[in-house]
Amino acid sequence: MSILADVARMAGVSKSTASRALSGRGYVSHDTRRRVETAAAELGYVVSSTAASLVTGRTRNVGVVIPYINRWYFAEVLEGIEKALIRSGYDLTLYRLSHDVDLRRRVFDYFLVRKRVDAVIAVTIALSPHEVQMLQALGKPLAGIGGRVAGIPSLSIDDLEVSRLATEHLISLGHKRIIHVGGDQTEQMDFQVHSRRYDGFREALERAGITVDDDFREAEFSVPGGYQVGLSLLGDPRTRPTAIFAGCDEIAIGIMIAARQLGISIPQDLSVIGIDDHPMAEMFGLTTLAQRPGSQGDRAVEFLIQQIEHADAPVPDEHVVLPTQLIVRQSTAARRDA
Amino acid sequence: MSILADVARMAGVSKSTASRALSGRGYVSHDTRRRVETAAAELGYVVSSTAASLVTGRTRNVGVVIPYINRWYFAEVLEGIEKALIRSGYDLTLYRLSHDVDLRRRVFDYFLVRKRVDAVIAVTIALSPHEVQMLQALGKPLAGIGGRVAGIPSLSIDDLEVSRLATEHLISLGHKRIIHVGGDQTEQMDFQVHSRRYDGFREALERAGITVDDDFREAEFSVPGGYQVGLSLLGDPRTRPTAIFAGCDEIAIGIMIAARQLGISIPQDLSVIGIDDHPMAEMFGLTTLAQRPGSQGDRAVEFLIQQIEHADAPVPDEHVVLPTQLIVRQSTAARRDA
């Protein structure tokens, strides 16, 4: 392993000149730069990012805190972030946060603080005021994806609006017995996405003057999660709704599979709508509200890099609402007996 | 932000003593240690990992090179790796490698080389001899998951054996018209998993003296990928096989959905077997060969940390073969007219 001093010696210049030549900062004559560059190439020299970080205080590394990897939405966000970061020459350090409170504390107190990252992206993790303060005290730009956090810029779809729209779609088709199959309402970690989706659903029902008792079922955000709930919910003909608004496409698909197994035809006997536009949505003919999680990651990165590289960059809007699109396929239709 | 010197001053000791007290290396009296610790706590001191890395040459950071995030197998491996690393106090830096050759070069030449990582795990990425050599020249332990690489230890299931077993299961049920729906045989990036699975399939057929012309269909490793191939393959009654060995469960499930749509009953008209034991496999009644990707990640980490922390650690076996298990569910059955 060769170090800068070797390169400088070989090129016949001082360390400082070599540094300037390679980093492109400050005055260096064209000729000298070339000599340094060829020396570096010949020696296979690569800067020690550690040494550089020590003095500049920059690591070219962004921390991502995320609760899941193996779920469509999160994996997409992560891919988007990764792509954008590598494009800009940044590393991505991944912290998966489970519900484990200890782990969470450890990640924030131990990992994120050690001057290892230049910025932090929290995906669907509601940072506590204390956590925000701690990271901001270190001068690290922050961004949230999936919901708002007081004091930091964030990106997300408008969950309330999306759910209302999904529900209104079902209502407009004449459905009255509508159930929302969504996530745990008391889950602490995230931005209350689940409860906001439920709230949007409720709002639409109320506006339409529809009252449904027993209007909610909890499911894990996965296909098997939706399947299980689907079986128990649809198995009993007395509780069976005519339409279901699922908290995400994975749940919706699980429900559709359960329905098929129970001989319930979609959309004749049951309409189903989801959120996401999961890659499987099309083949299942699932009506859904499409979002593009990858672009959320992408935009968060772009913004953070702005902050990192131009300390005087304009502080962005507190919250960016990303577009969604209703994609009507074959899983929703007018109520049969309507 | 306070630095070690502040802590030392506050505790009334020298920097070196403070360093020893906090890191736990070398002699420090009980009393002094306590004073240093309380001073550190009071100041909210956290070591600068950058500074520490510069002098020790250790970063407590492991690089993971992986081709996909949003596919079950990869996400599971990644989760396993992450969990194991955080448990041991290591960071995980993620590099997603697409087929883009330029990106690949950039990751290896620029990102991985800068003394940022203590070790590298390559998931399903066949490192070239040059890449291996380069990383080893830096003294970085390496490990591969998903296949063998000359000169570095690796973990994987025995793809050949697994495929043979899956195929033999179908043969033993009396099937003769068997097709393998798997991955692109010429894909460069990975460990020829695809071709090894095909080879195992072929081997089983040959041993049983079965000849099938047109015994392979290529599919993307995803549910929609399997679905698409399923539609075209099963749509034509003249080409329709009686059994399919899918390269992974996602493909298998896509095929099952296509079959259902075409009115082909499983297992009466068609047997399907996959590999993985994907979370959806159970609800689809899919017969499969189960593997546990998370534990592959886990074991790779354990081994690498050994290597990092005990330079004299025994060099492990070149290749560890991980167990798989045949789980027979309802998607395979004896050939109807047999």
Next chain:
DNA sequence: TGTTTTTCTGGCACCGGTTCCACAGCGCGC
């Protein structure tokens, strides 16, 4: 009690870059 060994502590060099500062050379305007 004297000597050796062990525990404890401070000083200082060092990791490998970046950057500030000083200085030299040069062109240009007055």
Next chain:
DNA sequence: GCGCGCTGTGGAACCGGTGCCAGAAAAACA
């Protein structure tokens, strides 16, 4: 001819720790 600004370069301090070494103090041993 002199002063000024710009370009180009080297010297040296510095980032924030770690760890070697020397020396003092305490403990163990003879």
